[in-house]
Structure formats: structure tokens, C-alpha cells
Amino acid sequence: MSLFPEEPLDSAVGYFPGHLNQIINNGRWTLIRKLGWGSRSSCWLATDSEDPENIRAIKIYSASASKDSSSANERNILQKLRDSGILSNVPVTGDTFYEETEGRTHFCLVLHVLGPSILSLLDDSTESERYLPLHAVKQVVGAVLGVLCLLHKNNIIHGAVTPDNVLLPSFQQAHSIRDFMSNDPSNFGQNFAGREGRAYHVVKSQPMNTYGLKRDSPATDFASIQLDLSNYSHARIVSENTMLDAQSNFLPPEASIEGASIDTKADIWMLGCTIYTLLTGRELFENAPGMLSPEDFEKVLAAIRPDLSATKAMSRDDAKETASIIKVCLRLDPTDRPTASRLLGYRWVQSGMICSCGWCASNP
Incomplete structure (x- = not known):
């Protein structure tokens, strides 16, 4: 090291x-x-x-x-x-x-010029407070999905949908x-x-840490900035022999299987891992998920909702719906995962995509 x-x-x-x-x-x-x-x-x-x-x-x-x-x-x-x-x-x-x-x-x-990653908002947090509030995470997810819709329409896999690649403006x-x-x-x-x-x-x-955005900023402040999905050195054009090389514990199981078909649904898996990390301050998988036994994988899924409920990022009711969204992204069969455009239409995502006027926040 x-x-x-x-x-x-x-x-x-x-x-x-x-x-x-x-x-x-x-x-x-x-x-x-x-x-x-x-x-x-x-x-x-x-x-x-x-x-x-x-x-x-x-x-x-x-x-x-x-x-x-x-x-x-x-x-x-x-x-x-x-x-x-x-x-x-x-x-x-x-x-x-x-x-x-x-x-x-x-x-x-x-x-x-871009600012630091969204994770920089956690830099001054204590271990028990390392999370982004749910409204901020929903804004991140909405912005990322907007990019993924366009990428996937052009048969491009981003290949590294991780929190450190979501950048604040400068x-x-x-x-x-x-x-x-x-x-x-x-x-x-x-x-x-x-x-x-x-x-x-x-x-x-x-980093050029600008605009005064903080972890506890209101939803309207997050809505007023443009978040960028960066780092396209890991991106791939969908092909028969696509291989991904990003951080292994964010990669989908199919990335660990030789000869497996890899397509744009890989980004959806990584988005699920990113949602969990932003809300808990921890990474969902310690190692490549494809190396887990079915039993261990189910244990990871079962712990998502309790982990979310234990944070101050959301209410217990929100934890149930948020856990469901993460699990939808983490379906083992890529064909069972929603497309970016379909996921963008989910109520959980739509409820967080407000504008900066303030009216939307008070009238969801």
C-alpha cells in the first residue's frame, strides 16, 4: 500500500x-x-x-x-x-x-472546470453521520438517470456509475x-x-468547491445545480465481447462471468450500489458481487432495509420504498432490471426531481 x-x-x-x-x-x-x-x-x-x-x-x-x-x-x-x-x-x-x-x-x-465529487459533502461528517439526506440522493439519481438514458440510447455503457464520479459544479x-x-x-x-x-x-x-452546497442544504438548493456524471475512461460501446474494468465491488455479477453478455443494465446495477452508499456512507459489497454465494447475496439484500432505517437520512416508511428501489437495480438477471428510462419514471425517482422554485418541494 x-x-x-x-x-x-x-x-x-x-x-x-x-x-x-x-x-x-x-x-x-x-x-x-x-x-x-x-x-x-x-x-x-x-x-x-x-x-x-x-x-x-x-x-x-x-x-x-x-x-x-x-x-x-x-x-x-x-x-x-x-x-x-x-x-x-x-x-x-x-x-x-x-x-x-x-x-x-x-x-x-x-x-x-468541475467541482469535487458528491462524496465531498460527507467530508466533515462523523462516522455515524456519513450520509446524504434522501432528497439529495433522489436529485443525484435523477441527474444520473437522465445521462444514462442518453448514453444507453446510443449503446454506450458508462461502466463506472459510482459516487466519486458524480461531480458538483464549479x-x-x-x-x-x-x-x-x-x-x-x-x-x-x-x-x-x-x-x-x-x-x-x-x-x-x-477541488473548486463552490456554490456553498452542504450536506444539509434544502432540496431546492440541490435542484438549482447541475450534477455531472464524469469519467468515461471506463465507458464501453455495447458489443459481444464487452468487458468492464471499474471498481470491482460496484460491478454487476455478470462482469465476473467469463463470456457473459454485458450491456447497459450493468449501469443500473451500479446505480443501485451508489444509492446505498450515498445514504449510508458505506459500500454495499466488500468484494465483487459475482463472487458471493446465493445465500450470502440474499443476506446482503435482506440487510438493506434495516441499514437504511438505521440512518438519519430518511423515515422508516421511506426506508421500505428506497430498499425496494435498490433491490430492483440489483436483480441478478440483467433482463429483470429496469431500463434507465423506465426507472426514471418510478414514483420514488420522480418525487425527488423538483425544480429550484420551491413550489415543487412543497407541492410534490
């Missing part, structure tokens, strides 16, 4: 060794803040030398992910979304380029970004000893 406070820069995957004020893409972009990192990449805020008012997020893939299909896959999927007119609740791309550093090549994807205008950063300056980083005593410059992630 890596001891690095951020991405393990000494890993064989070859993360990008970035630092503040670093100039990349032949002088085009200057890195001014580290926004975050994941299993395949890190993300940086950058200013455009050709237009100081143009500030974007640049997703910089690790050297290994730049070599395999991950980076090209995300680029191609996002381009397909743009060509299909799908621009709402998904990352909007700009340029792409390759950056050479320390003898390694990194694929870079220019995106509009400022887009340069003056607003600069105002935010004046009150929350970027971290310049510090040296950290990796394997064999080599020093690495580690920069702390600082």
Missing part, C-alpha cells in the same frame, strides 16, 4: 509529476492548481497563454493509461457524446495533446475562479520520500 498522501508518484503506472506554475503543451497551458487524482490520472487547473480568460481543467493520464485504450476511449466516447448532442450533465471537452516528462508520455484531455468564468482562489490559495506542495529514498514533489488536491 502506498504511503503517499496523494497519487503514488513512484508507482509503475507513471503518474504525471506536476507542480504549480508548470508550463505544458509547448507553452500553451500553465498549471495553477491541482484539482484531484484517480486510479489512472490526475487533474489540474490551467490558464491559457493564448487567452488569459480561458481557464480549464486538464486531465493528465498516467503513462500506462496513456499507452492502453483508457485515454483514447474517454476521448472517443466524449466526442461521440458531442456528435450526438449530449452536452448536459457530462464533461465538455476541448483540445487533446500529449505531454512528455521524465521520459514518459502522458495523454492530456482539456475539459471545462465556476466557469475566469474572474470567479480567481476570486475563489484568492480566498483559498493553491497549495504549492512539498517533497515526499518514495521508494529507495527518492524525493518526489507532491501537490495536494484542492
Whole structure:
């Protein structure tokens, strides 16, 4: 296990060794803040030398992910979304380029600026309070389903419908970004000893946490923001030999069966796991669900309603209906799971899809 406070820069995957004020893409972009990192990449805020008012997020893939299909896959999927007119609740791309550093090549994807994941709203919570209220989760589910309807219509599996891929919005205008950063300056980083005593410059992630949204914000506040379903490096076009490679304990059982048919219903399974996690602060499965015996799987399902009732996220009556929704998503046979469009019409989902006017919240 890596001891690095951020991405393990000494890993064989070859993360990008970035630092503040670093100039990349032949002088085009200057890195001014580290926004975050994941299993395949890190993300940086950058200013455009050709237009100081143009500030974007640049997703910089690790050297290994730049070599395999991950980076090209995300680029191609996002381009397909743009060509299909799908621009709402998904990352909007700009340029792409390759950056050479320390003898390694990194694929870079220019995106509009997004905020932290929805899980960031739980960062200040105690262990017993790690949950989102039901109204917030319903808003998340409605937004995600809206994207999945469009993806599935185009035979695209998102492949990683997990809480950390649901992102909050951020400022887009340069003056607003600069105002935010004046009150929350970027971290310049510090040296950290990796394997064999080599020093690495580690920069702390600082997402653009904006709009003042909090875990206990009212439903109208959640309704007034646009949530984005991000990370399309795991996405797949439905085919006979589709394989998924996201976090294994969120993947559906069919992903563990060699030669099994995998289609868009995989996203529905992952959505069920995501609903549970957002409401309880815990992951439903410890390991890949496909490895569970039928008896153990039934035990997991039986515990969902009591787990939900034990939280402060909802009433006991709500826990019954919410558990039913999760179980509908977790049907073992993919053909028994509802489509995204059908699930979007369920009363549980519709009751949470209010606008920001306030009237809907008081007159469901």
C-alpha cells in the first residue's frame, strides 16, 4: 500500500509529476492548481497563454493509461457524446495533446472546470453521520438517470456509475475562479520520500468547491445545480465481447462471468450500489458481487432495509420504498432490471426531481 498522501508518484503506472506554475503543451497551458487524482490520472487547473480568460481543467493520464485504450476511449466516447448532442450533465471537452516528462508520455484531455465529487459533502461528517439526506440522493439519481438514458440510447455503457464520479459544479468564468482562489490559495506542495529514498514533489488536491452546497442544504438548493456524471475512461460501446474494468465491488455479477453478455443494465446495477452508499456512507459489497454465494447475496439484500432505517437520512416508511428501489437495480438477471428510462419514471425517482422554485418541494 502506498504511503503517499496523494497519487503514488513512484508507482509503475507513471503518474504525471506536476507542480504549480508548470508550463505544458509547448507553452500553451500553465498549471495553477491541482484539482484531484484517480486510479489512472490526475487533474489540474490551467490558464491559457493564448487567452488569459480561458481557464480549464486538464486531465493528465498516467503513462500506462496513456499507452492502453483508457485515454483514447474517454476521448472517443466524449466526442461521440458531442456528435450526438449530449452536452448536459457530462464533461465538455476541448483540445487533446500529449505531454512528455521524465521520459514518459502522458495523454492530456482539456475539459471545462468541475467541482469535487458528491462524496465531498460527507467530508466533515462523523462516522455515524456519513450520509446524504434522501432528497439529495433522489436529485443525484435523477441527474444520473437522465445521462444514462442518453448514453444507453446510443449503446454506450458508462461502466463506472459510482459516487466519486458524480461531480458538483464549479465556476466557469475566469474572474470567479480567481476570486475563489484568492480566498483559498493553491497549495504549492512539498517533497515526499518514495521508494529507495527518492524525493518526489507532491501537490495536494484542492477541488473548486463552490456554490456553498452542504450536506444539509434544502432540496431546492440541490435542484438549482447541475450534477455531472464524469469519467468515461471506463465507458464501453455495447458489443459481444464487452468487458468492464471499474471498481470491482460496484460491478454487476455478470462482469465476473467469463463470456457473459454485458450491456447497459450493468449501469443500473451500479446505480443501485451508489444509492446505498450515498445514504449510508458505506459500500454495499466488500468484494465483487459475482463472487458471493446465493445465500450470502440474499443476506446482503435482506440487510438493506434495516441499514437504511438505521440512518438519519430518511423515515422508516421511506426506508421500505428506497430498499425496494435498490433491490430492483440489483436483480441478478440483467433482463429483470429496469431500463434507465423506465426507472426514471418510478414514483420514488420522480418525487425527488423538483425544480429550484420551491413550489415543487412543497407541492410534490
